[in-house]
Amino acid sequence: SFLSDRLPGYAVPPTITALDRLPLTANGKIDRSALTALVSEAAESAVQEPPEGPAETVLAKIWADLLELPAVQRTDSFFALGGDSLLATRMIARLRAEGVADARLSLLFETPVLADFAATFTVGEAAAPAPVLVPDVEHRHDPFPPTEVQRAYWLGRAEHFTLGGVGCHFYTEFDGDIDLDRLETAWNLLIERHEMLRAVFDQDGLQRILPEVPRFAVAAVDSVEQLREQMSHQVLDVSSWPLFDARAARHDGGVRLGVSFDNIIVDALSMMVFFAELDQLYHDPETVLPPIEVSFRDYVLAQEPDPVVFETAKEYWAARLPELPPAPRLPLRVDPAMVDRPRFARREFRMPAGRWRTITDLARRHELTPATVLAAAFGEVLGRWSGQEALTLNLTLFDRREVHPDIHRVLGDFTSLLLAGYRPGTGWLDGARGLQEEVWRGLEHGEVSAVWVMRELARRSDSIEMTMPVVFTSTLGVAGDGAFGPSFAEQVWGVSQTPQVWLDSQVGEVEGDLLVRWDAVEELFAPGVLDAMFAAYEGLLEWLAEGDWSVAAPVGLPAGQARVRERVNGTSGPLPEGVLHGRFFEWARREPDRVAL
Incomplete structure (x- = not known):
């Protein structure tokens, strides 16, 4: 009391x-x-x-x-x-x-x-059961509009956009003693089962499910190096089927399998479903998977928000726009507009399960979700390298409305985005709690997506483009058994890319460990910048496992840079003869044609 x-x-x-x-x-x-x-x-x-x-x-x-x-x-x-x-x-x-x-x-x-x-709500009469989504089989192959995120992916791949010319592309490599014939059989069974694996887009950005497609074959490649060169940054033509690819190269240790998807047709959760079912069918092609009565098309066309709720959400975000912090101002080496074709590179680390469990236990004791803790730590590192107190994170959400019992088995891009401001407090916990509160208020008005908010920001600033180029993606709580690939092979390498994105931080769990990945446009940053940021993030998570979240986060100057400053600022030792500028004029007389600065 x-x-x-x-x-x-x-x-x-x-x-x-x-x-x-x-x-x-x-x-x-x-x-x-x-x-x-x-x-x-x-x-x-x-x-x-x-x-x-x-x-x-x-x-x-x-x-x-x-x-x-x-x-x-x-x-x-x-x-x-x-x-x-x-x-x-x-x-x-x-x-x-x-x-x-x-x-x-x-x-x-x-x-x-x-x-x-x-105590904050009252119980009235139970509402009538929400109508279950009714499949529209007759029009299953008619064109239908994209979601807001799909449209952003479709538009953003155009080369005239900054950091365009790429799709939202996921690529990963698996190693193992893979039977390619069994793999092909399982893959084609899934193409027949899942409609979005037969999807294409037309010139107006409408998507369509093809009733029939040719048999998909896993192509052979001469070497692992060639496999990676061909697939890691490939741009799939969304007007031509398929919007995925799989190729294999044999090597001394077995088979290296490269798999790529354009995320315009499948989100992260859908890929988990895909790999889990691929694993089942690979081991037993006769496996009878649960039926899927509805389609992604049915879902998209049924998403008509309540006009009153939608207007309330628009009013909320319109009021939030003036106080929304700017995107992270990370130290760039080049103007993003000068990058012809962005190439992403991956950094990753795994935190052992016991250490990660310590953080999740502390998070729950502080009434925080583990995803919030990781996002706030990310915001803390971004703020230090951006030299700004507050910044906006672009959060990826996986929220499928429960409109049908089969909806969680449907493949599609159900992704939505949410903008949330991170503002450090006097102690690290204050900033994390502020971020969680902002995220939950945003979710409460989720009928308006981040795409609409960014369009409104661009309109108000008379800008052609408005992006929030740093993204945080969490699969905590949604990962299943197939989250990181099938059991018949080991995931050994991967990278993802997204148009208009500088840096995408992805967190999830694998075998109880925390897995952290950063995919970033390497060309944008001076050598060493991303490495130092990533090391600082890992160090901050280690500090969080130790426990006192009431004090400020210890994200300081990287140790290597501190040593350099200490060395060059050292004043001990004999002083040189003459004045500071004397040596400069000495060089000028000796080599007058040499570049001075």
């Missing part, structure tokens, strides 16, 4: 354990592992308080279902239970179906404890 009167809700601990003394390690420091165990024991032995009243009961049932828990107590926190923004969005939709019309996503962020959040 004392703390509740003086601290915000997220800072009040759910349990308090009194100790005679704090546990210490052998060298006299606080034993954080022992403290963590004590907190866990206290939480497990805490008195269980079942939900009370209709609002808490409805909410507890939805949380238990979404979070896959047997039961939820009224004192449980959404974040501590493992909730994230995707589950929160689904929760709001479920509440509305149960007759809760005034539930707000932003209030969940402010009051994450079940009893507190339930």
Whole structure:
């Protein structure tokens, strides 16, 4: 009670354990592992308080279902239970179906404890069941419009745009003892099963599903080097099928398989579905996969937002535009407009599962999602290298509306984008919490996408182009078994590219480890800049695992640069004869034709 009167809700601990003394390690420091165990024991032995009243009961049932828990107590926190923004969005939709019309996503962020959040809304009469998406089989092969993101990909690949001339392209290589005949059979079964694997675009940017296509063959390439040269930065013609490619090169260790997709037809989640099903069919071509009754076309044409909700969202973003921070002003070596054909390079590291689990546990204790922690750390590094206090991140979202039981098996580009400002606080936790609050308020008005916001920014600034060229993509919480490729081969290399993007930070989990990848246009930056930024990001994540998030993030001058400054600024030693400019004139007399500066 004392703390509740003086601290915000997220800072009040759910349990308090009194100790005679704090546990210490052998060298006299606080034993954080022992403290963590004590907190866990206290939480497990805490008195269980079942939900009370209709609002808490409805909410507890939805949380238990979404979070896959047997039961939820009224004192449980959404974040501590493992909730994230995707589950929160689904929760709001479920509440509305149960007759809760005034539930707000932003209030969940402010009051994450079940009893507190339930107190913010009222339960009315249950709404009529939302109509299930009805497949339009008769017009399945008629042209249909792209989503806003698909249209941006289609337009952005034009060479007259800055950093254009490329598609939104995903490329990866796998190594293993791969049976290419079995692979081809499985791949063609998926082409028959998934309509967007037969998609093309016309000259007006409309997409169409071809009723029939020729058999797809995995082409043979002479060497691994040739494979990478041909495929890593290829630009697929979206007017011609297929909008994917697969080629293979044999080498002493087996087969190197290169796979590329144009993301205009499949998003990251769709590729996970593709690789998972490819794996099943490769091992057993007779596998009967669950049917898919609806198509991506059905989904796109059914997305008609409520006019009132859409106008409210537009008003929200219109009011936010003046205070939206600028894009990161990273130190560029060349003007992006001078880059003829951008080539991306990848940097990556893996944080071991135990270390990553420490960060996720701390995040939940601070009422943050793990994705927010990683995005805020990214924003901190960007801010240091950009020399700016606040900046806007371009966030990739994977939010499929639950309009049909089969929708999560459908391949397509369901991607949406969200702009969110990152503003450092006096302590690192302040900035992270501010970012999460901004993201959740943006999600609450998600009927308007970042594409619309950027168009409006361009209109207001009388600019031909308005881009937010630094992107953060998280697959945390959406990755499945096939997230990083099939089981019959090991992923060994990859790179992605996106028009108008300078840097794309991608985070996800593989075998419990945290996997971080940066794909960036190398030509834009001086040698060493991206390496130093990436090392700083890895170092910041290591610091986050240690624990005191109340202080400022230790993102300082890279050690190598600090050593150089220390050396060149050293003043010890004998002073030279003469004055500072004397040596300059000496060189001028000796070599008058030499470039001075």
